[in-house]
Amino acid sequence: MKIHTLLKKEEIDTVQMNEEKIAVVFDVLMATSVIASCFHYDAKQVIPVLDATEALQEARKYPPDEVVLIGEHNGITIEGFFDPLPSVFKKQVSGKTVILSTTNGTVAIRNSSNAKKLYVASLLNGEAVSKHIARNIHQETIIVVCSGSSNTFCLEDFYGAGYFIAQFVKEFGEEKVELTDSSLAAKLFYENRAEDSYEILRQSRVGMNLQKYHYDEDLLFVSQKGVLPLILILEEKRLISIKKEKVANKREE
Structure with a gap:
C-alpha cells in the first residue's frame, strides 16, 4: 500500500485522481482547518x-x-464574506450551510475530487482521519495533497502531511506501507519537530502574516493536533459531510 505526497496543488493531475486513489487534502492555514472548525462549531x-x-x-x-x-x-477577505478564521466565524455557523472560497485549499479539494474518496484533513482532525482510513482502506494508493500557496510550497502543509503519514503508519503497520520519497521526507520532518506544531505554524510565511494582524489566537487553535474527532469527506464532488469517531481524552471546547 503506497502513500505519495504532492507538495502543492499545482501538482495535482486530475487524470490520475481516479477510483484507485484516496486523496487527503491539507491546507493548514487555513482552508482545511476552517472546515474542521466549522463542523466543530456545528455547521450543517x-x-x-x-x-x-x-x-x-x-x-x-x-x-x-x-x-x-x-x-x-x-x-x-472577499467583500461581504466572513474572514476564514475560526475566531471570526465561530458564532455564525451553527446549523448553517457554509460556502467557503479560498485561493488554495478549496481549489485543491475541487481539483482532487475525481479520487475514489476525498478526505479533508488538518492538524485538528488529522489523527481521526488517519485512523479511519487505516481501518477502511483496501488496495488504494493514498495521495496526500499539500495545497501550498499560489504555486509555492508551504511549510505548515508539509508538517500536516507528515503528521497524517506518521499516524497512519503507526495505525496500519510500518511493514505494510510503502512511502514515496516525498512522503518519507514529510514523515521525517514531522517526527523531528513533533512537539513544535505552534512554532512551525508561527514561523511559516502565512503564519507570520497572521501574526502581523494579531491572529495569534487562531494560530494557536489550529496548531492543536488530534483534538477534533471529525472524519470529513467530500460527497458527490460538491459538499463536505461529517462522520464522528471518538478520540480518547481529547476535545477542545
Missing part, C-alpha cells in the same frame, strides 16, 4: 467552491438565513 455542511462568483451562485440555492459565506482571495 460545508461547500468548497473555486471563487467568489461560484460562492454567490451557490448561495442563491438557500434561504439567506440558512447560509454563511466565508472566503478570501490572495489573502484578502
